[in-house]
Amino acid sequence: MSAPADADLATRKSRIASDFDRVARGYDRLNALNPGYSKHLRWSAERLGLEAEARILDLCCGTGLSTAALRAVYPEAELTGMDASAGMLVQARQKPGLQSVAWLQGDAMDPAAAGAAGPYDGILMAYGIRNVPDPDLCLRRVGALLAAGGVLCLHEYSVAGSSRARLIWRGVTSGVVIPLGFAVTGTTSIFRYLQRSVLEFDSVDELEGRLRKAGFIDVRTEPMDGWQRGVVHSFIGRKQS
Numbered sequence: 001m002s003a004p005a006d007a008d009l010a011t012r013k014s015r016i017a018s019d020f021d022r023v024a025r026g027y028d029r030l031n032a033l034n035p036g037y038s039k040h041l042r043w044s045a046e047r048l049g050l051e052a053e054a055r056i057l058d059l060c061c062g063t064g065l066s067t068a069a070l071r072a073v074y075p076e077a078e079l080t081g082m083d084a085s086a087g088m089l090v091q092a093r094q095k096p097g098l099q100s101v102a103w104l105q106g107d108a109m110d111p112a113a114a115g116a117a118g119p120y121d122g123i124l125m126a127y128g129i130r131n132v133p134d135p136d137l138c139l140r141r142v143g144a145l146l147a148a149g150g151v152l153c154l155h156e157y158s159v160a161g162s163s164r165a166r167l168i169w170r171g172v173t174s175g176v177v178i179p180l181g182f183a184v185t186g187t188t189s190i191f192r193y194l195q196r197s198v199l200e201f202d203s204v205d206e207l208e209g210r211l212r213k214a215g216f217i218d219v220r221t222e223p224m225d226g227w228q229r230g231v232v233h234s235f236i237g238r239k240q241s
């Protein structure tokens with residue numbers, strides 16, 4: 001990894017909210033074309049293994065697709081969704097099934113400062129941890145928001161540890177995601193960032209290691225199916241009771 005490439009990726013991460021603002025209106029249409037997207041989010045929600053009336057934070061909730069997965073699995077839960085992008089939150093607020101969700105605009109690097117009032121029984125962070133500038137600090141702050149025994153699920157791409165997964169990811173993004181993303185949103189920039197940020201992100205072992213280093217116990221990784229097998233994972237960890 002060269003130094004200029006690192007600097008470029010770090011710059012992208014510091015202005016990621018405005019990048020997502022630009023694609024917010026096409027985001028749901030694009031993901032509707034991705035087989036398994038919503039089902040896999042529901043799997044991660046289920047893997048939190050929470051009680052029906054749990055307090056749950058959806059960190060980096062985007063347009064609310066991950067929040068909708070949480071609502072489907074936990075119809076009686078008290079849900080809060082937080083995202084840095086005002087444009088993504090506009091789309092989330094319009095979703096009819098999510099009227100009871102408390103929406104917050106803020107930085108996942110410091111959710112408490114943005115009004116996320118723990119303790120939460122569970123936190124889902126779907127496609128978020130890869131985008132924050134300091135994942136270790138973020139995980140420590142997220143852990144501080146959990147109740148004792150609370151559960152975190154990171155729903156995330158990780159291909160670095162597998163040449164098969166890297167091959168699939170390059171093929172799917174170059175052949176489908178980038179051209180389709182352009183057709184739906186008129187830009188390729190964020191989709192090229194997506195391709196590269198995933199290629200440069202942690203392996204499964206590295207992300208599990210980060211969770212343990214941040215104090216999580218019972219850390220485990222669960223798979224998806226379809227083309228996402230070995231590419232997208234649920235990384236689950238629990239806060240000590």
Ligand SMILES: C[S@@+](CC[C@H](N)C(=O)[O-])C[C@H]1O[C@@H](n2cnc3c(N)ncnc32)[C@H](O)[C@@H]1O
Nearest residue numbers: 020060061062065066084085107108126127131
């Ligand atoms: C790929 S979308 C995922 C949205 C949703 N969780 C889903 O599964 O569809 C990533 C989201 O993370 C948000 N995001 C990225 N970095 C963030 C940060 N530092 N703080 C808060 N939100 C952030 C973006 O604005 C975007 O809405």
